[in-house]
Amino acid sequence: MGLFGSDTYYCTVCGTEADDSNAEQCTQCGSVTHHKCFKDTSNAKVEDNLITSDDVVLRCPDCGHVGEV
Ligand SMILES: [Zn+2]
Numbered sequence: 866m867g868l869f870g871s872d873t874y875y876c877t878v879c880g881t882e883a884d885d886s887n888a889e890q891c892t893q894c895g896s897v898t899h900h901k902c903f904k905d906t907s908n909a910k911v912e913d914n915l916i917t918s919d920d921v922v923l924r925c926p927d928c929g930h931v932g933e934v
């Protein structure tokens with residue numbers, strides 16, 4: 866069951882096409898971000914203690930909402 870409809874979404878981080886097989890949509894603001902782009906942005910936030918080496922927290926790059934897959 867996909868989270869997204871039939872529209873094309875674009876990753877808010879890298880700007881390329883995204884779909885529900887490789888991306889998540891923020892439940893708060895609706896921004897779509899690739900899984901790999903979440904990791905890229907999360908890696909820059911390690912000092913916030915939200916991230917450990919084994920646990921990736923999905924933090925929306927647009928609104929800062931933290932969610933889970
Ligand atoms: Zn991306």
Ligand SMILES: [Zn+2]
Nearest residue numbers: 891894925928
């Ligand atoms: Zn958001």
